[in-house]
Amino acid sequence: MADVVVVGAGLAGLNCALGLQEKGLTVTVLEAADQVGGRVRTDLVDGFRCDHGFQLLNPSYPAVRRYVDLPALDLQPFAAGVAVGGAAGTTTVADPRREPGLIGRSLLSGYVRPLELARLAAWAAPALGSVPRLREGSDTTLAESLDEAGVDGRLRHEILEPFLAGVLASTDGSTSAAFVRLLLRAFLLGTPSLPAAGMAALPEQLAARLAEPVRTGVRVELVSGNSVKTADGELSARAVVVAANPTAGLTTARAPRMKGLSTYWFAADEAPRADKLLVVDGHRNGPILNTAVISNAAPSYAPPGRHLIQATTLWPTEATEAEVRLQLTRLYGRSAGAWELIIRHDIREALPEQPAPLAARQPVALGDNLYVAGDHRDTASIQGALVSGRRAANAVAATLRG
Numbered sequence: 001m002a003d004v005v006v007v008g009a010g011l012a013g014l015n016c017a018l019g020l021q022e023k024g025l026t027v028t029v030l031e032a033a034d035q036v037g038g039r040v041r042t043d044l045v046d047g048f049r050c051d052h053g054f055q056l057l058n059p060s061y062p063a064v065r066r067y068v069d070l071p072a073l074d075l076q077p078f079a080a081g082v083a084v085g086g087a088a089g090t091t092t093v094a095d096p097r098r099e100p101g102l103i104g105r106s107l108l109s110g111y112v113r114p115l116e117l118a119r120l121a122a123w124a125a126p127a128l129g130s131v132p133r134l135r136e137g138s139d140t141t142l143a144e145s146l147d148e149a150g151v152d153g154r155l156r157h158e159i160l161e162p163f164l165a166g167v168l169a170s171t172d173g174s175t176s177a178a179f180v181r182l183l184l185r186a187f188l189l190g191t192p193s194l195p196a197a198g199m200a201a202l203p204e205q206l207a208a209r210l211a212e213p214v215r216t217g218v219r220v221e222l223v224s225g226n227s228v229k230t231a232d233g234e235l236s237a238r239a240v241v242v243a244a245n246p247t248a249g250l251t252t253a254r255a256p257r258m259k260g261l262s263t264y265w266f267a268a269d270e271a272p273r274a275d276k277l278l279v280v281d282g283h284r285n286g287p288i289l290n291t292a293v294i295s296n297a298a299p300s301y302a303p304p305g306r307h308l309i310q311a312t313t314l315w316p317t318e319a320t321e322a323e324v325r326l327q328l329t330r331l332y333g334r335s336a337g338a339w340e341l342i343i344r345h346d347i348r349e350a351l352p353e354q355p356a357p358l359a360a361r362q363p364v365a366l367g368d369n370l371y372v373a374g375d376h377r378d379t380a381s382i383q384g385a386l387v388s389g390r391r392a393a394n395a396v397a398a399t400l401r402g
């Protein structure tokens, strides 16, 4: 009998198991899927690496720096800016510190207006301040917070909001402003990147450090007291940590509303842009939240001589693939009609909602040696999942070790 059974081998479950192992406890991890990673997985299709929904790893996340061997992931960075599609083609707005070569393009973009820029900078300033204050200070929705700060021009409506829509899987401004500032902090301090072997390399690295391999293909049906029931029988332990999707219904912890995303992965013989920028539609003239030529930033994601392009929309959407191709054609200024659709990922439960006020440190101990972990206990991010796993491990170890 292991000291602890962890249910779910997403980032939270894996980092929880590693924390328990570091504290000298024995752990069995049960995972329903045939691979570890949960929401962080990669399909290899005809030589293309297609992550389960477009996502990026931000190397500045404190938990990533602490628990992940970043050099081993061989990160491929995106550019620190966005290309904004509008009526007259795309314009570029980039961070002048990290992309000095794009300063000229940013200044000519028409988006850099002193008053709105100053107000936006004042609004964003707390992002680089104290993290506990961000987590625990007063909070309101993103839309209200920008209104209060007087940020109401093109920078907000044509860049910030379209960019955040893809990051938050939400277009209505109802997300916690504190959570957005925490994300902004990560973007300002680090450059989002993709591991050479795909996002799946992140959970695989964590899983490889476990003394007992994760038992994949084992779905837990019921958690009762200190034992879990699977199709193959029952398993007991001194404590159980449920790091499964909150909607799996294995505990009484409140399940948040989950938001969905769809990503289309296209192959093309020619790259429609040469840069490593994320492209957003300033006028949101179609279903696409963001698109990028992935293989420009991450050449390892496509076979030699070919290119990989992602387009992400909200899920569910009424939009058809033809509408997605039409918007891509507008955004890139070249026809996307003949691009080959490699695969489409519909992630119904991509991100837990993060309403205001932010509740970034929710209890992980449910009583009777039952614990819960997952991004829904902290923040809807890789950072939140890793932190929640470690918080659960610390709570279990504190109890079991008296």
Ligand SMILES: Cc1cc2nc3c(=O)[nH]c(=O)nc-3n(C[C@H](O)[C@H](O)[C@H](O)COP(=O)(O)OP(=O)(O)OC[C@H]3O[C@@H](n4cnc5c(N)ncnc54)[C@H](O)[C@@H]3O)c2cc1C
Pocket (backbone or CB within 6 Å): 007, 008, 009, 010, 011, 012, 013, 030, 031, 032, 033, 036, 037, 038, 039, 040, 052, 053, 054, 055, 056, 057, 058, 218, 219, 220, 221, 243, 244, 245, 248, 250, 261, 347, 349, 350, 351, 373, 374, 375, 376, 379, 380, 381, 382, 383, 384, 385
């Ligand atoms: C499309 C998309 C884009 C994203 N973009 C970003 C981004 O750019 N940056 C960022 O920081 N975050 C991003 N995220 C969020 C991030 O991926 C998640 O916050 C994080 O992976 C959640 O990890 P988790 O361990 O909490 O949950 P999960 O990954 O959901 O893990 C839960 C695990 O439990 C397993 N499980 C469920 N039920 C059972 C059962 N009954 N028995 C056994 N096992 C079970 C599941 O199979 C799964 O492996 C994105 C997510 C998606 C989907």
